[in-house]
Amino acid sequence: MKIVSVAGAPCDVVNLAAVHRALDARADVEHVVVQTGPPDDARTAALCDVLEAPRPHCSLDVGAGPHGVETGLIMQRLEPLLAKLGPDTVLVYGAGNAALAGALVAAKLGSRVGHVEAGLRSGDRTPEELNRVVTDRLADPLFVPSRDAVGALKAEAVAEERIQFVGSVRIDALCWALARVPAVDAGACAVVSLHDPAAEVVAALAELDHRIPVVTAPAGYLELIGAVAGAALVVTDTDELQEETSYLGVPCITLRGSTDHPATCQHGTNRLVAAGRATLLAAADRALARRAPARPVLERWDGLAAERIVSVLCDGSDFPAEPAQKAPPAAHRTRGVVAIPQMA
16 A cells, blocks of 8 residues: 655644554555755754654645645655655644645546545634635545534535544644653643744733743754643743643643644633733733643544554444543543553
8 A cells, every 4th residue: 555645834744653653564555755845944954853654755845835836846856756656545644835735636537535524613714714615625634633524524514434533633742752752740830832923922921920830942953852741831922832731731822813623722721811911921820820630632633643544444344433431530631641552
């Protein structure tokens, strides 16, 4: 069996690495990785090395640009490549233009399309949201990370047999990383990962620093996971780290009005907060004062999502969204790294 993964943004590489490790255990699978960006992308190369993922077998050399131009160039360069490779399945990841372009080309060529992180919805009609919706219409199977994603797809009249509730591959990557990072004292600092902070947010963080040390998130993936695992609080304005902090039981303040990962707000530690001085400081005070003694446990966030994906693709297994189960006993909900159970 030949499986082609199409990756765009660095976050795609994190998810792809988890899937690759599961695929690499199968002697009957050839996994080809296509990177849509430039071949000399240093960040992608560094992530591949750190995550022990394969360097891309080929790069399409499409740089960032207007959505239509970027998507069109990826399609133009990917089509002859997929026609030559003749994959049984094309895997696309997340909500970038690479996912949309990859799904469109593969579907038109008659290949099966699998969408990793399917069904996530923020409800705000952003370009990423539109990419997700269209990609989910084209893909089968749809690998969903959380129960809310199942509900979103069913609300869009997606047939249940297309939906595979496998869990979050980002948690797979996290579990893998936690075994490779040094222990960090819990509650040591507030880790900040902001792409575009407003002046009043910067001022609020300066005030917060008088109460607890505020540090900028490290650039390296393993260093980032180590810092977040030992943090008292995380402040971010992106979709990144929301799942990781929920798994770890670390309070997360997300300075946005919506999220693609609503399960992290419904069942995890994530809180959406307006980007302002007073709102940020008040949210930080609440988070630091009310941190729960037990970490949340989200369904099928057990480090085995990639194994389930491979089982679906290679063995025809089925992972439907069964009725919600009761939370595990408190004894199994303590913070920290837990032993990963065998796949059920």
